[in-house]
Amino acid sequence: MSTSADYDSPTTGDDRWRDDRPISEQGENVCVIGAGASGLCAVKNLREQGFGVDCYERETxxxxxxxxxxxxSPVYASTHLISSKPFSQYPDFPLPDSWPDYPHHSQLLAYLERYADHFDLRRHIWFGTEVVRVEPAPGDRWDVTTRSAGGxxxxxxxxxxxxxxxxxxxxxxxxxxxxxxxxFTGQVIHASAYHDATQLRxxxxxxxxxxxxxxDIAVEAGQQAARCWHSTRRGYWYTPKYLFGRPSDQVNAGLLARRLPRWLRQGVLHRLLRLVVGDQTRFGLPAPEHRVFDAHPVVNSQLVLHIGHGTVRPxxxxxxxxxxxxxxxDGTEVDPDLVVLATGYQPQFDFLDPRVLGVDADGRPxxxxxxxxxxxxxxxxxxxxxxxxxxxxxxxxxxxMVARWLRARSADPAATAALAARIEAGAGRPWHDAKVTDPARRWFEVSHVTYLRALQETLDSLEVAAR
Structure with missing residues (x-):
């Protein structure tokens, strides 16, 4: 385990300097890195707990x-949410009733901008500023080095x-x-470089x-490309966006609300998907090697349709x-002139020494x-x-939870000692209900209800500590 003591002392006789750099003291203020959906939420909730906040955002x-x-940004022109409105909104700032069940990405951006304006968050954000280093300092404090974006x-x-x-x-x-x-003489791009279907035409x-x-990209290629192959390593459960005329995540939530045991919910969803989607193997798709909920399903209503039309070949x-x-x-060969690698993303914390977060060889903190x-x-x-x-x-x-933890800790560190011990003991524990396939890639997947319950237990502990 890494602690601040594992690092060289940041000072040499004068705590206003670090490696010949002057340090500006920010008192009890908190630094937030990033002004996306998570960063905005953090700024808002820290402010509600009375903290001064500086948020650094490299973009404008x-x-x-x-x-x-x-x-x-990884979004492409046709990107829509794969979760419906009730599960795609902040609890204290609902999405407009007039919006569709699965909003377009431009609507979600407008929602985040409204959120920032409603809670007056922009005045706490330093736009066009990137964080270069975050280093431990004495007293559990942090030295944050920034510069203008672009270096x-x-x-x-x-x-x-x-x-x-x-x-x-x-x-x-x-x-x-x-x-x-x-x-390879053809073009190879990552999905992050895919913007719209004109690249496939x-x-x-x-x-x-x-x-x-x-x-999603395979479906668009099936509509626009001269030919499309879709390569997968294993079988997946393909969940349509609607079941019984309702968003499928709301159907799943209804099963959860009835407190059905996991095995029974899996059985119900298996039967539903067999009725709605059918036997995937007859379309040339590999059969899933796991049960529903053992890994997050793919939410797509059109892939099987385009495979059935012959415009997408698995x-x-x-x-x-x-x-x-x-x-x-299987030894066969195909002759694409464009390969799109929709192979995911790797979390990175370039501004932190990997030891601070205990990052392992697979990049998992x-x-x-x-x-x-x-x-x-x-x-x-x-x-x-x-x-x-x-x-x-x-x-x-x-x-x-973070804002209340910092407030409780600053008010009475002794009262939060039990939670501090829980943090030490629980680090690295998974928060999903079953074995997740390909753990090196899916380690940050959580089961919605299980994780929310754990957050609630922690919030309850902080409320007790604050009394």
Whole structure:
């Protein structure tokens, strides 16, 4: 376990300097990194607990990944939510009733901008400013070094009472290292570079990846490309966006509300999907090797339709690339001129020493509740979760928990000792109900209800500590 004591002393006789850099003392203020959906929520809830907040955002506007104007945004022109409105809104700021069940990404950006304006958050945000380093300082404080985005201008170091990391986890592409990749004469792009269907029109396209993004792009390629192959490594459960005329996540939530045991809910959903989707193997799709809820399903109503129309051809995993072709795991070859790698993203915390978060070889930080860093009670991460429903309610209660933890700790550290011990003991524990397939890639998946209950237990403990 890493603690502040594991690092070289940040001072040399004068705590106003660090490595020949002057330090500006910010008292009890909190630093928030990122002004996306998680960062905005953190700023708002920290302010409600009475903290001064400086939020640093490298882009020029709020919204993070949902702001299509940002270079790092992964959204493409046709992106819609895959969770319906009740699970895609902050509890204290509902989405408009007039909006569709599954809003377009431009609507969600407008929602985040309204959220920032409604709670007067912009005046706490330093736009066009990136965080270069975050380093432990004496007294569980943090030295945060910033500069203008793009690397221009002088660096500035300020000392904060706490840091909340909300830099998102959908901006650093995860790229497979295929044999022969450098020799392939066609074009290879990651899904992060995909913007709209004009990139696919008239081309022979191989889409690699069976997640929601891969399925969306395969559907668009089925409509626009001359030919489309869709490569997946395993079988998935393909859930339509509507069941019985209702958003499918609301149907699932209805089963949860009836407190049905997990095995019974799985049986009900299995039967429903067999009735609605049918036997996937007759379409050439591999059968899932796991039960529903053992990994998050793919929410897509059109992929099977386009496979049935013959405009999308499912194929196995990629084995290697040759000069003009791609060899698949079954030995067959296809000849795309465009390969789209919908292979996900890797969370990155470039401004932190990996030891601070206990990051392992697979890039997984060791956190309690995907939030608290053992050994560093004033450092937390918000938004590093992925649920079968929307994440906005989760990040809201995450940030409420962080704000109340910091307030309780500053008011009476002794009263929060029990929770501090729980943070140390619970770091790295998964918060899902079953074994998640491919844990190296899906380690931050959580079960919505299980995780919310854990957050509520922590909030209850903080309320007791505050009395």
């Amino acid at each position: 506007g709020v919204g993070g990944a949902w702001n299509w104007r940002h270079d790092r 221009n201008g002088a660096q500035r170091t300020q000392r904060y009472a706490a840091v909340v990391v909300a830099n998102g986890h959908n901006w650093a592409p995860r790229l497979p290292d295929y044999e022969g990749l450098s020799d 008239g081309r022979r396209v191989l889409v690699v990846g069976g997640g929601n993004t891969g399925c 194929v196995p995993d990629v084995a290697r690339l040759r000069r003009h072709t791609v060899q698949l795991a 060791r956190l309690h509740l995907h939030t608290f860093a053992p050994g560093h009670p004033t450092l937390s991460v918000v938004g590093l979760v992925q649920a079968e429903f929307g994440v906005f309610p989760l990040v809201h209660w995450q940030s409420v």
